[in-house]
Amino acid sequence: MAEVQLSIKNLHKSYDRLDVLKGVDLDVHKGEVVVLLGPSGCGKSTLLRCINGLETINEGTITLDGEVISGKSQAEMSKYRQKIGMVFQSYDLFPHKNIIDNITMAPRKVQGRDRVSAEKEARDLLARVGLLDKEKAFPRMLSGGQKQRVAIVRALEMHPEMMLFDEVTAALDPEMVREVLDVMLELAGQGLTMLIVTHEMAFARAIADRIIFMDGGHIVEQSDPETFFTHPKTDRAKEFLENFEFVARKRKNDSV
Amino acid sequence: MDWTFIQEYIPMYVEAGELTLTIGILGIILSILIGMIASAIEYYKIPVLRQIVSIYVELSRNTPLLVQLFFLYFGLPKIGIRWSSELCGIVGLSFLGGSYMTEAFRSGLETVEPIQKESALSLGFTPLETMIDVILPQALAVTVPSLVANVIFLIKETSVFSGIALADLMYVAKDLIGLYYKTPEALSMLVLAYLIILLPVSIIGTLLERRLRYAGFGN
Numbered sequence: 001m002a003e004v005q006l007s008i009k010n011l012h013k014s015y016d017r018l019d020v021l022k023g024v025d026l027d028v029h030k031g032e033v034v035v036l037l038g039p040s041g042c043g044k045s046t047l048l049r050c051i052n053g054l055e056t057i058n059e060g061t062i063t064l065d066g067e068v069i070s071g072k073s074q075a076e077m078s079k080y081r082q083k084i085g086m087v088f089q090s091y092d093l094f095p096h097k098n099i100i101d102n103i104t105m106a107p108r109k110v111q112g113r114d115r116v117s118a119e120k121e122a123r124d125l126l127a128r129v130g131l132l133d134k135e136k137a138f139p140r141m142l143s144g145g146q147k148q149r150v151a152i153v154r155a156l157e158m159h160p161e162m163m164l165f166d167e168v169t170a171a172l173d174p175e176m177v178r179e180v181l182d183v184m185l186e187l188a189g190q191g192l193t194m195l196i197v198t199h200e201m202a203f204a205r206a207i208a209d210r211i212i213f214m215d216g217g218h219i220v221e222q223s224d225p226e227t228f229f230t231h232p233k234t235d236r237a238k239e240f241l242e243n244f245e246f247v248a249r250k251r252k253n254d255s256v
Numbered sequence: 257m258d259w260t261f262i263q264e265y266i267p268m269y270v271e272a273g274e275l276t277l278t279i280g281i282l283g284i285i286l287s288i289l290i291g292m293i294a295s296a297i298e299y300y301k302i303p304v305l306r307q308i309v310s311i312y313v314e315l316s317r318n319t320p321l322l323v324q325l326f327f328l329y330f331g332l333p334k335i336g337i338r339w340s341s342e343l344c345g346i347v348g349l350s351f352l353g354g355s356y357m358t359e360a361f362r363s364g365l366e367t368v369e370p371i372q373k374e375s376a377l378s379l380g381f382t383p384l385e386t387m388i389d390v391i392l393p394q395a396l397a398v399t400v401p402s403l404v405a406n407v408i409f410l411i412k413e414t415s416v417f418s419g420i421a422l423a424d425l426m427y428v429a430k431d432l433i434g435l436y437y438k439t440p441e442a443l444s445m446l447v448l449a450y451l452i453i454l455l456p457v458s459i460i461g462t463l464l465e466r467r468l469r470y471a472g473f474g475n
């Protein structure tokens with residue numbers, strides 16, 4: 001097994017009096033693709049946000065490449081966040097910047113890279129996701145799927161060691177989901193470490209090296225995707241999967 | 257209209273106009289500074305200072321400028337604080353304008369969605385870089401129209417300065433009316449003087465708004 005890249009130990013997080021994460025332990029290995037599943041409100045987004053310091057944690061430690069990154073100030077986090085790319089559910093491009101500037105702003109300002117090489121790399125990445133012709137466009141001119149692909153490119157341009165994806169297709173029209181998932185599949189194929197929250201079960205099954213199932217603030221079950229989807233161990237995981245099947249059957253009946 | 261009268265007293269208006277403008281500009285600059293600091297305090301939710309800001313905003317917005325000026329000019333000397341009427345004018349205008357500017361900046365900052373800040377942070381921007389490069393440009397585009405409106409409002413408010421014996425435009429007009437009964441002439445010149453000052457502000461403001469709103473966001 002490859003070395004551990006991200007290690008979470010006994011992570012506790014509460015909002016006011018609501019305990020959301022109640023002692024989460026998780027190791028993610030270099031190059032591993034981990035998909036996080038679980039019912040709405042179980043704390044998946046909170047977990048991702050804790051990892052890159054958008055939420056302060058109550059207890060536990062988060063370690064990246066052997067370095068503790070939890071409990072740092074916002075200013076200190078800047079260094080570690082460069083190693084962790086994150087893409088959110090809502091389209092989060094900067095509306096006042098065109099696409100190429102959206103992508104090159106952080107590498108230039110934060111990493112001090114020069115404009116020419118930053119833009120060259122941005123164009124290469126845009127070409128890879130099929131958006132080279134949009135470099136001068138503004139975010140509001142793009143479709144949701146295009147925006148999410150740019151958001152992924154923007155994170156990649158920082159050369160992150162791992163990527164966090166929080167339901168990046170959940171707000172998309174169905175016909176745009178595929179184009180974004182394909183980009184993620186390609187990244188997984190290149191050996192990028194990824195921690196993905198998604199409600200796309202077929203995609204989860206296809207991309208994951210390991211499935212983590214969360215419920216009630218705990219990791220309840222983890223296994224390889226085949227095992228998880230065919231022989232879930234816990235009742236809660238079974239119930240969770242049945243919900244999706246139910247949706248599928250109902251749709252089939254509707255269309256008859 | 258008595259044109260020779262008008263010609264004779266134009267220099268007085270020019271002088272008063274300069275005074276009005278000087279105090280107005282200084283007061284507006286200070287207002288903007290107060291507004292930036294106070295809205296930053298609100299935005300970053302700094303304890304204690306935040307409560308002081310909201311008391312200040314309520315106090316300043318809910319009392320007329322003339323009352324504030326009376327307090328500064330006639331009230332404070334009673335407890336030993338003495339200032340010139342010019343200084344009172346600047347301080348009074350900043351005290352009033354600061355709260356309007358605070359509201360303008362605050363509403364601008366509020367329109368920027370939290371996700372903007374979070375995605376900037378997660379790209380490795382420091383909190384300060386996030387503010388300067390991501391939040392402020394978006395907030396200012398929203399703020400500029402009310403900023404311009406506030407500037408015009410504050411310059412108009414200077415007309416109550418005559419109440420504390422400042423020889424501003426209003427004061428000169430009242431003076432001339434009192435001395436010579438040349439009411440139409442004095443008032444026409446007064447209106448004209450304000451127009452000369454305010455029209456350019458208004459035009460520049462409109463241009464600025466258009467630039468920010470349409471060019472910046474690629475509409």
Ligand SMILES: Nc1ncnc2c1ncn2[C@@H]1O[C@H](COP(=O)(O)OP(=O)(O)OP(=O)(O)O)[C@@H](O)[C@H]1O
Binds near residue numbers: 015020038040041047
């Ligand atoms: N900023 C916040 N303040 C208070 N409560 C919050 C906050 N953010 C999340 N919560 C609560 O914490 C719990 C976990 O939220 P979280 O967003 O992590 O769930 P999730 O697993 O991502 O759900 P979903 O699948 O719906 O996205 C929920 O009950 C939510 O209401």
Ligand SMILES: [Mg+2]
Binds near residue numbers: 044045046166167
């Ligand atoms: Mg979520």
